[in-house]
Amino acid sequence: MEALNVHELLEIMLRAAKQSLEQQWPRAQEYTEANLKAITHSIMEIAALHAEQKIDAAQAKLDLDIAKDTAEMTLVTNAGLSELMAAQAINVALAAVRTIVNSHIGFALL
Amino acid sequence: MKPRASKKNYYFSILAIALVLLTACTSVNTATYDSQTDQTVTTLQLKTDGLMSSVKANLNTPAAAYKNYAQQYQAILLQLHVLITRNEALPYNKTTVDQLNLLSSSIEKFQKRHELGFSDARELIALQQLVDAQFRSILTVQLAKPHAS
Numbered sequence A: 001m002e003a004l005n006v007h008e009l010l011e012i013m014l015r016a017a018k019q020s021l022e023q024q025w026p027r028a029q030e031y032t033e034a035n036l037k038a039i040t041h042s043i044m045e046i047a048a049l050h051a052e053q054k055i056d057a058a059q060a061k062l063d064l065d066i067a068k069d070t071a072e073m074t075l076v077t078n079a080g081l082s083e084l085m086a087a088q089a090i091n092v093a094l095a096a097v098r099t100i101v102n103s104h105i106g107f108a109l110l
Numbered sequence B: 001m002k003p004r005a006s007k008k009n010y011y012f013s014i015l016a017i018a019l020v021l022l023t024a025c026t027s028v029n030t031a032t033y034d035s036q037t038d039q040t041v042t043t044l045q046l047k048t049d050g051l052m053s054s055v056k057a058n059l060n061t062p063a064a065a066y067k068n069y070a071q072q073y074q075a076i077l078l079q080l081h082v083l084i085t086r087n088e089a090l091p092y093n094k095t096t097v098d099q100l101n102l103l104s105s106s107i108e109k110f111q112k113r114h115e116l117g118f119s120d121a122r123e124l125i126a127l128q129q130l131v132d133a134q135f136r137s138i139l140t141v142q143l144a145k146p147h148a149s
Helices: A006-051 A057-105 B002-025 B035-057 B070-089 B094-116 B121-144
Strands: none
Touching (some): A006 A057, A006 B121, A057 B094, B035 B094, B035 B121, B070 B094, B094 B121
């Protein structure tokens, strides 16, 4: 069986994450890369331990399920951060026009 | 005296309405930073990291047996459950609730894995990195939340 290549795996995961995050990638890049590196290294280690027969299939499955939870956590986190940033941008935009709008209509609408 | 008091009440009413409008209409609702969640997540990370490091230090000795750690798992999972309940009660907080549920699920899996027995430190290091990444994710979102005004 061909050995897993850590750089190749990480490259594939980063490419997929970058495509999925599109315009949000520059902001999410540092956090996503750090997490994907941890996930990739862990998957490599689990695969190596299984190949060396130091862990059995049931043990490897539990380990990989924790890696999957971590990958899902990365997605949930990126979505949550995007939502928070969007809300913050809207609130800053509203605050920027508050004085103009309120003075124009004569009462505190915004 | 009476008309003057009535005028004062009128201005108070206007002021109250303006304040309500100001607070209700000027911002998009979003989850706010919760210091208790921040502190509890940090405490839980210390406990979980401590447990994993202890298993690693005792590896391949009777001290690393699951039964010696069962109570610690129970305490961590209980504290996490209480934290999930608190976060479910906070408005617009789905992201943090989802994150805490994933963390809880991972710690339960680690507990099951421990029951099967560890023999190699590399496996523990790999799992510790994954769980650390999860804690980091939860704190990243918590620290990005605006503080309540």
